[in-house]
Structures are given as structure tokens and as C-alpha cells.
Amino acid sequence: MASTQEFTYQDVAEHNTKKDLYLVIHDVVYDATKFVDEHPGGEEVLLDVAGQDSTEAFEDVGHSDEARETLEALKVGVLKRKSGDPKPKTPLPGAVAPAANTQSAGLGVGLYAIVLIGGLAAFYAYQYLQQQQGAQKA
Numbered sequence: 001m002a003s004t005q006e007f008t009y010q011d012v013a014e015h016n017t018k019k020d021l022y023l024v025i026h027d028v029v030y031d032a033t034k035f036v037d038e039h040p041g042g043e044e045v046l047l048d049v050a051g052q053d054s055t056e057a058f059e060d061v062g063h064s065d066e067a068r069e070t071l072e073a074l075k076v077g078v079l080k081r082k083s084g085d086p087k088p089k090t091p092l093p094g095a096v097a098p099a100a101n102t103q104s105a106g107l108g109v110g111l112y113a114i115v116l117i118g119g120l121a122a123f124y125a126y127q128y129l130q131q132q133q134g135a136q137k138a
């Protein structure tokens, strides 16, 4: 027990049942199996995040220091992130959203350009006509 055990996401994901429940909070791995029935917040929420990164869920609740002490006792190791591992709370669709934004921004600029060019063309056409009229009078 001297060295800290390391778990990958895949390792943790295998412990996703009520009888074998691991959680990741701030990249630390906890064995919450014995705690499920004792959790004041109920077993359902823990089962929801079993075998996953539950940092956000845990922090959203604003758990007390006492809860954090309990957590300390359940620690079994640390998460070993591999380069390909996704941050679970960073949804992949995020990669699509900026692209969509860029596209709509592009359209916005295009529309401005059309309005601007149209306006300029009208302005010069008007000036040209004025000049023509002036020339006729002279």
C-alpha cells in the first residue's frame, strides 16, 4: 500500500455497479461501494456517476468538509490520464458549435458587405445622375 495505485478511465469504468462502485473526483479515484447505502444524497445519484468522473456533480452539491473527509477515507488511487482520454465534462458537440458560430458570423459580414456595396452603388449612381443633369443645364 506504499505507492499510490493508478487507474485509467477504462479501469474505473469497469466499477460501475452498486456492488462495485468507483468514482473519480478531481482526478482521484474513490471506492464508494460501502458508502452507497450511507450517502445522505441517496444511492441513485452515485449510481448515475458510477465508474465516471463525478467532479462536477460532487462540487455542484457543495458538499461539506465532513463529506470531503469521508471521501478521503474512500480513496483507492489516482486517475492516470492518457492523452486520448476526453474530459467528460467537455462535450464533443462543443467542437461543432464554434464552427457554426463562425459560419453565421461569416454570413453576417457578407450581409453587411452587400448592404454597403449596394449603398455605395446607389450613392454614386445618384451623383452621376446629378452630374448628368447639371451638364445638360449648362
Ligand code: HEM
Binding pocket: 023, 030, 032, 035, 039, 040, 041, 042, 045, 046, 048, 049, 054, 057, 058, 061, 062, 063, 064, 065, 066, 067, 068, 070, 071, 074
Ligand atoms: C463518494 C463521494 C461522495 C461522498 C463521500 C458524499 C457525501 C455526502 C454527505 C456527507 C452528504 C451530507 C451533506 C454534506 O455533508 O455535505 C451528502 C449530501 C448530498 N450528496 Fe453526496 N457524496 C458523494 C458523492 C456525491 C455525488 C457524486 C453526488 C451527485 C451526483 C452527490 C449528491 C449529493 C446530494 C444531492 C446531497 C444532498 C442531500 C440532501 O441535502 O438531502 N453526492 N453527500
